[in-house]
Amino acid sequence: MTGLAGLRRALHGHPEVGLDLPRTQRAILDALDGLGLEITTGRGLSSVTAVLRGGRPGPVVLLxxxxxxxxxxxxxxxxxxxxxxxxxxxxxxxxxxxxxGAARILAGERDDLPGTVVFMFQPGEEGFAGGKLMIEEGVLDAxxxxxxxxxxxxVDCVTPAGHVVTRPGPIMSSANALRVRVTGTGGHAALPQDSVDPVPVAAEIILAIQSFTARRIPVSDPAVISVTRLSSDSPASNVLATTVSLEANVRALSRQTLALIRTELPKLVTAIGAAHGCTVATEFVESYPVTVNDPAETARVLAxxxxxxxxxxxxxxxxGMxxxxxxxxLDEVPGTLIFLGVQPEDGTSGPMHSDRAVFDDSRLDEHAALLATLARRRLSWARSAIMNSGG
Incomplete structure (x- = not known):
């Protein structure tokens, strides 16, 4: 386990964004070298897939x-x-x-491991759907x-160090976007009565979007909709815009609520525009689905x-939203997402995604051991189930 904090700090000093992470990929390949893994890299992204085959027959678990x-x-x-x-x-x-670290632990136990472990190193989690791309490239069949x-x-830098957090069923929301383009006629700012100004119409649409969840979404199945982008094509302060573009971030915890938003919210904003003489174009952009922890797997994990x-x-x-x-x-394979608290002892970290986020890497051995134990226990449980059934 020696060197995990050093590896982490080397990676921390040279982060890469998106799907193309050549330096990060190289660091992972070097760290896995010598473990006897079957390693493949991505075609359309800088992913690493490593397969460890145990010395005894059994199923496959993915980390x-x-x-x-x-x-x-x-x-x-x-x-x-x-x-x-x-x-x-x-x-x-x-x-x-x-x-x-988990790969190193399990590689050292290879002869006694009753099955196979796939280690999935995935680029593009932060909005680039790298997990989906890796599935399309075959990681689940590796x-x-x-x-x-x-x-x-x-990890979570605002949860006390050494605490673990999870739940069965939905644990994190879906993330999608609604893009809206409101078109009027443009004109002179001094003579708005001679034009169709899309700016106040867009303002009315924004208020309607923000109140949509309060009146159309049940509190038992919540959603969060936030307008995050707004712009117009006005070239000067005395020119009325011809078009206003806005984008709303849409988060929901069930397919039913997401379907309601996807169907009804575009109707609402289009009708508001039409009432004021504007045309409205909408585009619903699907992104991440709801993260759902399988109840049976999560019961075993919680035990x-x-x-x-x-x-x-x-x-x-x-x-969480x-x-x-x-x-x-998790849409394809039953499993569980777990959060591990790594808040610094002095509690000085800023929130996740902030420029002040600080993570205590003294828990890395524990982190690695937890992943290895999850895989080992699941393989052993599956083997016992097969033997008890007479298979």
Missing amino acids: RSDMDGLPVTEATGLPYASVNGAMHACGHDLHMAGLV AGERPVAAYAVH LLDERYGDRVVRLPFP ASEDFAYV
């Missing part, structure tokens, strides 16, 4: 880490802080080091058969967590 940073200029003042204008402000550097379970551990962590296990009462593209894997 996943994301790899990309964020376009955030770091302000932590750490001696190993990034200086390239990007930042591992979501802890993906710890995820990579933790998964490398071992020759589909995994029976998939697990990921995500393991209770055994290892005791009263440091937190069962979330409600899902952030999103995670491990959702694409």
